[in-house]
Amino acid sequence: MADASAPTILLVEDNEINRDMLVRRLTRAGHHVICAGDGEEALAKMHAQMPALVLLDMNLPVKDGWTTCREARANEHIQHIKIIALTAHAMDTDREAALAMGCDDYATKPIDFPSLLGKIAECLPE
Amino acid sequence: MSKPEQAITAWSQLVIDSVAPLQAAVARPSVTMDDATRNDLNALFVANDRLVALLTSDAPHKQHDAMNIIGAIKGYAEMLLDESDGLHKALAKPLAAIVSATTTPANSIEPPDIGLKATTSVTTVQSRTGKHCEPGVILAVDDMAENRELVSRQLGKLGHTVITAESGEEALELLDTQGVDVVLLDLMMPGIGGAEVLTHMKENEHLRSIPVIMISGRQDMDQIVACIQAGADDYLLKPFNPVLLQARIAAGIERKRWLDREERYRDQLERSERFIRATFGRYLSDDIVNDILERPEGLELGGDLREVTIMMSDIRGFTTLSEHLPPQRVVQLLNRYLGRMTDIILDYRGTIDEFLGDAVLAVFGAPRSDKDDTERAVQCAIAMQRAMDEINTQNMADELPELRMAIALNTGTVVAGNIGSERRAKYGFVGHAMNVTSRIEDKAEPGSILISESTLEKLSGSYRVGDRQEISAKGLEENVVVYTIGEQH
Numbered sequence: 001m002a003d004a005s006a007p008t009i010l011l012v013e014d015n016e017i018n019r020d021m022l023v024r025r026l027t028r029a030g031h032h033v034i035c036a037g038d039g040e041e042a043l044a045k046m047h048a049q050m051p052a053l054v055l056l057d058m059n060l061p062v063k064d065g066w067t068t069c070r071e072a073r074a075n076e077h078i079q080h081i082k083i084i085a086l087t088a089h090a091m092d093t094d095r096e097a098a099l100a101m102g103c104d105d106y107a108t109k110p111i112d113f114p115s116l117l118g119k120i121a122e123c124l125p126e
Numbered sequence: 127m128s129k130p131e132q133a134i135t136a137w138s139q140l141v142i143d144s145v146a147p148l149q150a151a152v153a154r155p156s157v158t159m160d161d162a163t164r165n166d167l168n169a170l171f172v173a174n175d176r177l178v179a180l181l182t183s184d185a186p187h188k189q190h191d192a193m194n195i196i197g198a199i200k201g202y203a204e205m206l207l208d209e210s211d212g213l214h215k216a217l218a219k220p221l222a223a224i225v226s227a228t229t230t231p232a233n234s235i236e237p238p239d240i241g242l243k244a245t246t247s248v249t250t251v252q253s254r255t256g257k258h259c260e261p262g263v264i265l266a267v268d269d270m271a272e273n274r275e276l277v278s279r280q281l282g283k284l285g286h287t288v289i290t291a292e293s294g295e296e297a298l299e300l301l302d303t304q305g306v307d308v309v310l311l312d313l314m315m316p317g318i319g320g321a322e323v324l325t326h327m328k329e330n331e332h333l334r335s336i337p338v339i340m341i342s343g344r345q346d347m348d349q350i351v352a353c354i355q356a357g358a359d360d361y362l363l364k365p366f367n368p369v370l371l372q373a374r375i376a377a378g379i380e381r382k383r384w385l386d387r388e389e390r391y392r393d394q395l396e397r398s399e400r401f402i403r404a405t406f407g408r409y410l411s412d413d414i415v416n417d418i419l420e421r422p423e424g425l426e427l428g429g430d431l432r433e434v435t436i437m438m439s440d441i442r443g444f445t446t447l448s449e450h451l452p453p454q455r456v457v458q459l460l461n462r463y464l465g466r467m468t469d470i471i472l473d474y475r476g477t478i479d480e481f482l483g484d485a486v487l488a489v490f491g492a493p494r495s496d497k498d499d500t501e502r503a504v505q506c507a508i509a510m511q512r513a514m515d516e517i518n519t520q521n522m523a524d525e526l527p528e529l530r531m532a533i534a535l536n537t538g539t540v541v542a543g544n545i546g547s548e549r550r551a552k553y554g555f556v557g558h559a560m561n562v563t564s565r566i567e568d569k570a571e572p573g574s575i576l577i578s579e580s581t582l583e584k585l586s587g588s589y590r591v592g593d594r595q596e597i598s599a600k601g602l603e604e605n606v607v608v609y610t611i612g613e614q615h
Contacts, residue, residue, distance in 0.1 A: 015194035017173045021201040024166070028205070059190050110197030110228060113204060 006032045007052035007124050012042040012068070013086070014060050022055070022111070029117055039063025043071060046078045053082045053123050055107075055116075058098065066101060073102035082123040086111070132343070133272030134189045136365040138177050140280065141196050143368070144227035145174045148220035157214045163206065167217075170202035170224075200228035227279070261285040262307035262379035267297040267323065268341070269315045273364075277310060280368045281375060294318025298326055301333050308378035311358075313342035313349055321353055328357040335385040337378035341366070429543015434491035434555070435503040435581055436540070436563040437476065439467070439510065439533040442572040444484040447527050459526050460484060466513050474506035479554055489555055492542035500537055500584035507533045507575045508589075508613050514573070530572035535611075536563040537580040565599040566608055579607040588614045 009026060013019040014037050026033045034049060036042040039060050046054065054072075058065030065085060072078050084105045085098035098106045105119045151157055152167055159167070177195045185191060203224040206213060213221075264286050266277040271292070278288040289304055291297040295318050297309070309327070313320040320340060327333040340353045340361040350361045359381065360374050441447075441463065448456045460483075467486055471478055475496075476488040490506070491499035510533060518528045538559025545554045562578065570576040582591065592610030599606075 013194075015191060015198075017169075017176055018194040018198040018201075020169065021173070021198040021205075024169075025201055025205055109193050110200045112229075113201065 006030060008032045008034060008049060009120065010034050010036060010042065010045055010049070010051035010054045012036045012039070012054060012060065012065070013057045014038060015057075018109075025113060026120075031120070037061075039065065039068035042068050043075075043078070046072060046081055050078075051081060052125065053084065053120060055084050055086055055120075056103070058085055058087045058094070066097070069098075069101045069103055084116075084119055084123060132364045133270055133276055134192045135181060136276050136368075137272065138181055138192050138196065139365070140276065140368065141199060141224070141227050142174060142178055142181075144220075144224045145170070145199065148217065148224060151216045151220050154216065157216050159214055159217075160212070163213060166202050166206050170199055170206070173198045173202065196228050200225060203228065260376070260379050260383065261287070262375070262382065263287045263289065263305060264308050264310060264375060265289045265291060265297060265300060265304070265306045266310045267291045267294065267315070267320070268310075268312040269293060270312075273312070277371070280371060284372060284375075286375065294320065294323040297323050301327065301336070306336055307382045308375055309336055309338045310362075310375075311338055311340055313340055313346055313353070321349060321356070324353055324356055324358055335382070335389065337381050339374050339378060429541045429545065431539055432492045432495060432542040433537065433539050434489045434495070434542065434559075435500045435535055435537045435584070436555070436559060437471075437488045437490070437503055437507060437533065437535050438485065438563050438567040439507075439531055440483075440485035440567065442530045442532055444529070447529075451527075455526065458524075459521065459529070462520065463517055463529060466517055467510055470509050470513060471506060474502045474509070476503065476506055477553070489540075489542070492540075492555065493553065500535075500581055501587055503535055504575075504577065504581070504585060504587070504589065504611060507535060507611075511573065511575060512613075532567060532570035532572050533575045534563055534567035534570050534577070535575065535581045536566055536578040537584055538562065538578075561601060562606060565602055566597065566606060568599065569597050569608070571610075575611050576608050577611050579609070582609055582611075590614050 009031050011019060011022055011026070011033055013022065013035070016037075019035055019037075023033050023035060034045060034051065036045050037060075040063050042054065042056065042060075043063075045051070056065045056069060058069075060068070063071075065087075069083055069085070072081065072083065082104045083102070084107055085094075085101075085103040086107050086109060087094050087098070095106050104123055107116050107119060148167075149171065152159075173195050177192065177199070180188060180191055180195065203221045207218065207221050207225065261284070264277075264281050266274055266281075266288055268274050268277070268290070269292055274290040274292065278290060281288050289300060289306070291300050294315055297311070298318070300306070301309070309323075311320045311323055318326075320342070324338055324340070327336065327338065334357075337359040338353075338357070340350055340358045341364060342350055342361065343364050350358075354361065359378060362371060362374060448459075451459070463484070464481055464486070468478060471486070471488045474490070476490050477492060478486065478488045480487040488506075490503040496502075511531065514529065514531055520526075521528060536559055538557065540555045540557035540559050542555050543553070545556065566576055566578060590612040592612075595608050596605040597608055
């Protein structure tokens with residue numbers, strides 16, 4: 001279903017149930033999706049595969065989303081990659097913090113899928 | 127357990143409950159599906175099993191994991207609804223219920239900052255479960271948005287209208303303006319806490335009758351007991367069982383309805399009482415008003431036969447007198463005279479039926495009768511004549527003319543009761559004895575009291591009684607025997 005020429009989205013999510021579901025849905029929506037389960041793996045895949053967009057869960061093992069985001073923004077090779085932060089709590093402070101950290105957008109869990117698709121579309125090149 | 131954790135736990139329970147009907151539907155042999163649908167359904171059930179396992183575990187990031195799993199369940203349910211071609215229709219309804227159970231307003235509100243800001247949302251959801259419970263207006267007071275959301279969802283499903291407040295302050299404001307049937311009140315809140323809100327409510331006569339259900343953690347049992355003593359109706363411990371919540375709410379609504387009916391009834395009674403006091407208070411002594419009020423049939427039209435002593439009095443030559451005086455002086459004269467007579471008649475527990483210009487019609491023995499009705503009537507008449515001396519002294523000081531009053535008393539049977547139409551009725555008297563009294567009064571000399579033989583027969587006190595006289599008058603079939611009466615010197 002995924003278009004071969006579609007930009008790659010890196011989904012960073014440690015909860016495999018949620019990850020599997022999102023991969024299925026995003027794939028069905030026509031996106032090309034790769035996954036990472038923690039922050040270290042995410043940074044490695046950003047370097048290796050240069051996704052157009054990262055959907056980054058902020059609550060991750062090994063290296064959390066905040067650190068991952070900060071390191072990505074500090075690295076000239078991958079700092080251009082768009083990041084949408086995913087957090088479980090709809091706190092104003094989280095939203096502000098994620099945007100201040102350099103995230104391009106922000107979505108709360110449980111994910112409202114149509115709204116996420118809209119945010120993805122805004123982040124991806126035409 | 128922390129508050130957000132309690133809320134998530136309760137929410138998880140709600141989600142798990144919403145998955146059960148889908149599992150039942152899938153298990154039915156008549157329900158068929160393609161492989162893609164089966165895969166997604168299996169993934170949804172696996173996620174649900176994980177949620178069940180998580181609830182009983184001591185996992186360190188329980189809250190975060192639960193949110194993820196709930197998100198996954200929601201995702202699969204939406205996917206199944208959106209994208210499976212030829213989804214068996216038996217699955218659509220339970221899937222929609224799962225989507226509803228897993229959806230928070232956070233996802234429908236932009237920017238994505240749920241109700242953590244001050245939000246007052248009114249949600250009315252028609253009952254889908256069709257359980258029997260009278261719908262009511264519930265005010266849910268909790269500082270945690272998740273808890274408010276959960277309660278709104280659970281109660282909204284049953285058809286209740288749920289208003290939420292995030293603080294004690296907001297709750298009190300809402301209580302002032304909204305008609306609320308039951309209050310669900312969180313005990314521990316920053317600012318005005320649940321116990322304080324409860325105290326405010328119980329001190330306010332308008333809010334006192336609204337049932338309050340306290341919500342708290344298990345560790346706050348002492349304070350719950352204090353709240354029950356302070357007037358709370360019930361309590362729930364967090365995380366609460368949705369069925370228990372529904373039952374307590376239903377009981378609360380029923381109690382409120384009952385109290386409302388009682389209050390309406392009390393209001394009606396008070397209105398009737400005010401009406402009776404306003405209508406009769408000026409003409410009846412207080413104990414007679416109370417007597418009418420104590421009888422439930424008090425204001426019904428119709429009456430009964432009563433033996434009463436009727437008193438009629440008037441000022442001789444008043445019409446001529448008044449022609450020579452300016453109207454204000456006539457009113458001054460009349461008010462002084464009638465005011466004094468009213469006081470005396472009420473003192474002797476007479477019922478004033480009417481003032482007709484300078485004439486007074488009063489009755490002793492109705493609506494309440496006593497053995498000494500006639501005795502009091504005669505003593506009253508004597509007191510009235512005596513009072514004329516004072517009135518005339520004042521009149522002379524004010525350069526008003528001297529008044530001379532004649533009084534007649536007659537004892538007989540009359541119909542006493544509320545006479546008139548539904549729209550205009552007064553407590554009054556009809557009967558031949560009324561006419562006879564009027565005729566006797568015509569014959570009474572100024573300054574005297576003339577009584578009929580029937581009145582004299584009832585007297586046991588000692589009076590100065592004059593000679594027997596017979597009078598005849600138009601409208602009377604027989605002559606009437608009368609006597610003058612006065613104080614025994």
